[in-house]
Amino acid sequence: MSTPQIVRHADAKALAEDVALRLVNEIVRAEADKRTFHLVLTGGGIGIAALNAVREHAAESGIGWSHVHLWWGDERFLPDKDADRNETQACAALIDAIGIPAQQVHPMPASDGLDGDHATHAATRYSRELAVAARGQGPVPVFDVCLLGVGPDAHIASLFPGLPQVHEDEASVAPVHDSPKPPPTRITLTLPSINTSREVWVLASGEAKAEAVRLGLAGGDVGEAPVAGVRGTEKTLFWVDEAAASLI
Numbered sequence: 001m002s003t004p005q006i007v008r009h010a011d012a013k014a015l016a017e018d019v020a021l022r023l024v025n026e027i028v029r030a031e032a033d034k035r036t037f038h039l040v041l042t043g044g045g046i047g048i049a050a051l052n053a054v055r056e057h058a059a060e061s062g063i064g065w066s067h068v069h070l071w072w073g074d075e076r077f078l079p080d081k082d083a084d085r086n087e088t089q090a091c092a093a094l095i096d097a098i099g100i101p102a103q104q105v106h107p108m109p110a111s112d113g114l115d116g117d118h119a120t121h122a123a124t125r126y127s128r129e130l131a132v133a134a135r136g137q138g139p140v141p142v143f144d145v146c147l148l149g150v151g152p153d154a155h156i157a158s159l160f161p162g163l164p165q166v167h168e169d170e171a172s173v174a175p176v177h178d179s180p181k182p183p184p185t186r187i188t189l190t191l192p193s194i195n196t197s198r199e200v201w202v203l204a205s206g207e208a209k210a211e212a213v214r215l216g217l218a219g220g221d222v223g224e225a226p227v228a229g230v231r232g233t234e235k236t237l238f239w240v241d242e243a244a245a246s247l248i
């Protein structure tokens with residue numbers, strides 16, 4: 001597990017820009033090395049802003065996508081194309097504009113999909129898709145970069161303080177039925193899945209996130225502050241703007 005490092009920027013715009021640049025670099029480097037690149041996307045304001053910035057850089061850098069697989073850290077369990085789905089927002093921000101093979105985009109199931117509104121079955125289905133991509137090397141592929149937004153309550157993905165999914169250590173994916181942040185039903189990667197990532201990038205912007213950032217860096221009680229439990233095997237970066245950094 002890596003010790004978290006802080007990457008500071010003046011504001012949300014500069015933060016999203018730099019995340020995008022760094023991500024594009026990583027994707028280009030993997031392509032040059034002929035490596036598959038597994039990227040985990042996040043919902044939330046700054047996560048989607050970063051994808052918008054990637055789209056702008058992708059156009060000018062001529063970046064290839066045929067070696068990239070896109071996964072999600074969590075999803076709001078809503079019908080396909082619902083505007084509140086993280087997938088819908090990521091498609092509008094980036095995915096619809098890039099030439100990535102459709103079978104390499106791995107959205108979490110929607111509530112009108114093959115499992116209907118059965119979030120538990122949908123979570124199991126996603127865990128199977130991850131296991132297939134891992135090709136026997138574990139329950140999930142080794143993610144190259146896992147992007148995570150963080151809530152003011154220190155949640156990451158859909159792992160919320162005080163809810164049991166934070167402590168899930170067997171399943172790679174878990175359903176959430178009573179999320180304090182709407183909508184109540186969600187699907188989420190669990191901490192062991194997130195922590196197989198080579199690099200975990202926590203993105204935080206705004207004063208409301210300052211305490212969560214402080215707790216995340218301090219690495220305290222995961223049940224109370226799930227962000228304290230995310231660590232990449234090689235690197236853990238907390239990307240913060242000045243407001244989010246105000247307590248560190």
Ligand SMILES: O=C(O)[C@H](O)[C@@H](O)[C@H](O)[C@H](O)COP(=O)(O)O
Pocket residue numbers: 042043044045046047074075076086148149150151155156157158181
């Ligand atoms: O579905 C979601 O809501 C998320 O994936 C969630 O984990 C999000 O990333 C944080 O809540 C931060 O969201 P904001 O950046 O919008 O505050």
